[in-house]
Structure formats: structure tokens, C-alpha cells
Amino acid sequence: MTRRRQEKAGHRKKEIAAAASKILAHESSSRGSAQKSARLDTNPVGVDIGTSKIVFAQKKHGNVAFTSQLNAFISVEYSKFTESILNQNRINHYRMDESLIVYGDGAEVFANMLNTETGRPMRHGLLNPRESKAIEIIKGILDDIVAPAAKRGTQLCFSIPGAHKEAESDIIYHETILRRHLSNKGYNARSINEGLAVIFSELEKDNFTGIGISAGGGMCNVCLAFLSVPVITFSIRKGGDYIDDAVASVTGEVNTRVRAIKERELDLTEEPRNDVEDALHIYYDDLIVTLVKGLKESLAQTSKIPDFDKPVPIVLSGGSAKPEGFEHRFEMYLNKEDFPIDISEIRTASDPLYATAKGALIAAMFEG
């Protein structure tokens, strides 16, 4: 590398670090205060460990308080200056050889500035086997968001995906690693199926009877429960990431931009305005069709469905269920199928991003 190029690279690094410092100053200060209050609490805790986000829920002063962190990381070249900026701004990171691994919310900020992709410690709802640093990073994010239990044996429930035919043993590994880590923090940690957590959160008025669907980043988790007892759980390995990858692949856009359009502008009730939106419509339809067919097949295959004497509701949650019109499309495709049980209504969770964490919290409070 020539001296001129080295200087240019050094200047660019400083620019990035300074910009990151500004953006993150606000985020870190607000996050810090949330954690401080969490440290003093001994109330039960719910954690949604999703492919794209980790959400922490705890009841405080009669209300449920949520804190979240992006479940992502990025590796940047090590320099003392960058490290000091990260330290000053309390951005989660650690050093590995000649790299700095930035994880959590800070990772996305860096990824946007460097116009690159963040890495994911989880894939399809489970620890990412392709990522050697997955366990270390996810532990780091959990340590940042979940303070050690002030009282030993405090109940904590964390979400896990439903069983998938191809990866049943992987779920066991995933669950055990997370449970062990959280137990070491002093909690009495238990896992809860994501779909069941959605039911606990949203179907209280229906006596926890119905179908809960959590359409997340890595996969969609489904649970049919009767009076809080899970009857069927399953998952499909398609989620927000699948849509992002597929759309980016056919349109030539980077995933980050596709995700931005999906999260900020997409309205499935309106006609697509450009190629990216068109592709998003197509892949959302594909996701919903797969979900509906999977649900129908699971219900048809099982012999243990209880005798429902009245129609049951379906509740949709998760980041992928957020776009306007998702509920309508889901209903449309469901009506096309000859469904084995009667559905009373389809509705979206009051807060789709936090429904699973809230359900996990209810489960923890129930255990406690």
C-alpha cells in the first residue's frame, strides 16, 4: 500500500468513527439507562431471541418495558483510534486478532456507513453454524441486554423456534447453549416456543386458545394451542431474510436497501411502484403461501387435534408481519384452502415486534 493510500484509508477510518460516534451517542445513553434500571430489578424476565433482533421484556411499575438489540455484527479493521471511539460511545465490541468485532445495534450503523452487510450469529432461527463467532457474539449481546439476576433463581423465559424436520437436533443444541448461558447469569431459565409465546401475549381473551404465528427474520413459527396447552408447533425456514436475499438477488440491490424499503415503504395493499416492490410482493406471497400450506399440512397430518367446539383465532406477529396488507393477504390465501378447523378471525398483534418477548415474560411470570 502506498503512503498516499494509507493516509486516505486512515482519514476514511477517522471519518467513519467520528460519524458513528455522533449517531450512537444518543442510542448508547438511552440504552444505558434502561440497563441500569434492569439491574436493580428482581422481576421475571422474558427474552425473544430472534434471528434479527433480541428483545428483552420486564414488568416495571405495572407496565411492560422492552429493550432490544440487533442480533448482528460486523468486523472492522483494528486501530487504536476506532477502538477508543467504540469505548467512548459504549458500543459493544471485542478485539479478535487484527479486527474489531462490533455487535448489536452499532453493527448496523457501521454496515450502512461502509455500504456492506452485517453478519448474523443466527440463521433460520438457530445459531448460525457457518459463523464461527456465533456463540461468542450472541452471548455478548445477551450480556448487554440481560443483566445478571439480582436474586438467584429469578424466572426467565426465552423464545426458541418450533421443530423443523431437518434441524430438530440443532434446536436442542441452540436451546441448551442459550439456557446454560442465561442460567449462569443466575436465572432459572426456561425456553418457550415462539408461537406459544405469541399466544400467551395476544390470545388471553380467548383463554389462550388459537393459532399464534411469529413471522420473524429467519423463519416463521407456528403454534396451535388449546387452553394454553400446545397441540401443534412447527416452523418454516422462510422469513424476512429469505425475502431480502431473494429480492436482492433478482433486482441487483444490496440487502440493506431492500430491507430499508421493506420496513419503511412497503404496502402490500397497493400496486408495486418499482421492481424492488414488485419482487417484494412476489416473495411475500410465496412466504404466505408456504406458511398457509405448512399449517394446513401440519393440521392434516396430526391425529391429536382436540375437538374444537368453536372457531379459533389466528394472530400474526413478528417483523415480517408488519407491512400493511400482510394480514389481508394471509386471509386471502387461507380462504383459498380447505382448512381443517374453523377460524374466527385473523388479526395482527398489537405490537408485532414485541409480542414474542411479552409472551415469554408472561410465561416467566407464570413460572415464578
Next chain:
Amino acid sequence: MRQLKELLLQQCLRDREDKTFLKPLPPSTCRRIIEEFAVLVPDPVQKLRFLNRVLERYRKTLSIYKLSPPFQETVVRKLAMDEIERLCPGARKKVRKLIRQGTISAPRPTPWNIYKYRHSIITIVMAALVLGLGTGVASFRNIISPTPSVTQESGDEHAEEIYGLVESPDEQYGEAPDEGNTKVANVSPLPGGKETAYAPESTDNSFPEYIEEPIWLVEESSDRELHSNGLRIITTFTVENEPRIYYRFPRDSDRLPTEADLSSKIVGILYHASESDIIDFIPEKNQSLKKYSKALLKYVCRNKFYHYFINRFGQVFRVVREDHAAFHAGNSVWADDENIYLNLNHAFIGVCFEGKAFEEVKSQPGGPKLTAMKTSTINEAQLISGKELTDWLRVKYHICQGNCVTHGLVSINPEAKLIGYHVDLAHGFPYRRFGLKDKSRCLLPTITEFGFSHDSYFLKVFKGHVWPGIGYSEEHLRSRAGIANIPLAEYRMQLNRRFTRWFEWQKKQKEDQSKDHDQICAMAD
């Protein structure tokens, strides 16, 4: 890494073996009833508890009660009613009102009444059967051998001679003794089988397992609480200790507890006597009584000995907050139908009466330093307060009467495998005044589950008159060894080993927990 993954997998699969994913659900008509009741619970967590408990209890209900749909509905309705009352005291009235209004369906009268009086019906049927069988056997014996058999009678007399069936404890408190309870227990015919813990009183249904009537907090101020049954608690001395967390040991298995057996629930009440110096309870000594009682209370608080302390005027003081453990039980063992509890500090609430039932004696070298007094110094005011406190705690924590016991009956010397390390309230405790079956006549888990015994020193303390439950338990142990065709000493050794394995394991867990907790605290700091 691969090995670790495989190990984790195996462990997980083992953990999952016990878990049934889909618990059997009641039929649809029953579900409608559960849902009708569930609407009355406004809080989601409480509703979840309600549903889970009703379904769990339904699953555990004997199949005989679920033979036909009307009875299934009755069982579910009764369970739902009980649970709703437990979660929302006073809800029973609301339910009745809603039944009258037609919001909740009315029960079918015939199955409802049959189910309601099922215990009485079963008792009558059983009595009739036993009577019939007894008459038949007697006739048969007369035919075979006209000479009356004395074996059983002499056996009972022998047991009474050794264990000296003491006068009924309630007699000391002015109550009639429990007649007909002096026979040796009927034991389970299968070694290792789960038998009733109330050997001589197994047919005594006069004491319900749980108190169903609500008791609620009427008034609360910064220094005291008033409850609806008249209980007044002085709260100014309340101190903190360590949060409750303990392992339950499965009664019907030799396996060590798993994470699923970890609990922080209060399951029982353990009664203690302070066994402190006692001043005459007379008006002239009022100042000394007050002064001494206060000093004792301060000492108890400082050492976090109990959860509640009842002084000689019947005043109830909260010492250690209820959700924390107190150092009251030491090495101790008790069991209910499902679980065995080792070292009861975390699982039980400690209630201490200021008083004594043992006195120091001057004795020969090697003789006992203590001996049982004829009557306890615990007075009427203390008994009234103790009963109110017991009732309130039993309602609040849904404690079954079987788990309300005195310290003397549970205390052990783990190394020597001896019972009665502490003997406070081991004799003369008026269980019946507290609405409890007399535990001194019950089988002792320390003997039946772990083969503990007692020594001559112990006999001397009680002047040879130890409580009858010991005799029943020994007889039970002998019977089980006989059925298993193992010499009693060997059988006892086997049970002793079981205890040692569990006790050492628990000790290690406790040490590990302390280390982990210290590390976590250090990290948090």
C-alpha cells in the same frame, strides 16, 4: 466441540424424556366449563395459572371419577371452582351469582352431590367391605382353628411396650384423646411403594387437606397487618435473608433432582419452641416477661432464625420476610405424597413459640442433659395466635395439612443417621387445635424413606416414652424389609445410602450455587 455437542444433545434428550408435549385434554363439554370460569380471571398470568392447574389436576384425578361425561363435567367444575377461589378469594359467590344469571352453566345436581360426598361414600363402602370381609375371615378361622390367635395382639403390645405410646398430646391441652388410633399401621404391601403418610389416621377425614375458605388482608399499616380471621402481625422487626430456592426430591424414585425440580415455593410450616428460659406467667412478673420476650425477639431477628415468632402474650411478629429462607430447620427431612424435602429452611415457613417443653436435668455421666416436661409452657394466647397464623399461611400458600409439622419430628443427625437431633415440640404439640392431623402418630419419612433410627440417649430424654409414630415407622420398615426378603439391617443400610447420596448431592449443589452467586455478584458489582 463435537463431543460437547453430543453430550449436550444426550443430556437434552434425557431431560425431554419425561415431558409429554400434549397433556390429555378434557372433552369439549368440560372445556366449555373451564372457559366459562376462566373469563372471571382478569390477569393473563393468573389465567394461565388457573388453566394449567385445572388441567393438571384433572389429569391427576382418579379415572374412577371420570367414567362418564356427567362426572367428568362435575370434576372439572369442582376443580375450576376450587382454583378460582384460590386465585381470587371470594370468587365463589360471584360464580354462584353468574350461575343464577345463566352466564355460567349450572351443575347437574346428582353427579355434583355424589362427587361432593365421594369421600364419605367411599368410606362407607370400604367400611362395609372390610366388615363383610372381617366377618368372613372370622367365620373361616373358627372353622379351621377354634383356638383364638394371639400373635397379632402380642405383637401390638410388644410395640407399645418398646415405643411407649404416650398419652395423647391433646390431653395436655385439655382435649380428649383420639380413640382408636393406637393400632399399628397398615403398610403398603410392596417395598418401595408409595404409602399414606398417616398410618394410624388414614381414615380420619375430619381435617381437610387444604383450607378453602378465604382469609384476606383487612388493614395494613407501616407496622402491622390485620387479617380477616383476626390474625394481627407486627411487621416492624422484619428482616431480609436469602431468597428461597431448593430442590425437591422425587418420593417415588431414586433419581437425583433435575432443574425441573428446582423450586422457590413454600410448601409447609415447621413449628418450633424457643426452649429458652421461662419466667412465671403471672401479673407480678409482667415487666420481666415483656423485657425478656423483647430481648429474645431481637436475638431471633439478629440471627434470622424464624419467619414468625409468637411471644407469650400471643403477639405475632414477622421476623424473616416470607419469600426468603430463615435458618430454622437445620438438617431435617419431611415428605409429602410427591416429594421429599431435605433441609427445610427454604421449603418451609418457620413459626416459633416462645416457650419450652424440655427441662435441663442433673444426670449421671452419659445421661441426658434434657428431659421432657409433663406439660408445655405454651399458653392459650399463643395457641390461638398460632392457629390463626397457621390458617392464614395455609390459605395464602395453599399448604396441605400434611406438611405442617414440628421441628422435633423432622430434625436429624445426618452423619449418625439418627432422628431427634433437635427435639422441640416433638411431644405434646396440640395438632388438633391447629386443624391438623397428629403428626406424632404418622409415619416418619426419616425412618420409612431413609432408614434412620434412634439411640438410647434419645430414649432417655423421653424417659422411654417416645412418640408412637416412631414405633409405627419401625414396624413399617420391618414389614417392607420382610416383603423384599432382605434382613432389616441390610434394608436400613440401603435406605441410609440413598439418604447419603441425596444429602451429599444437595450439599454440593449448595456450595456450587454459593460460588456461582458470588461470581455473579462480583460481575454485577
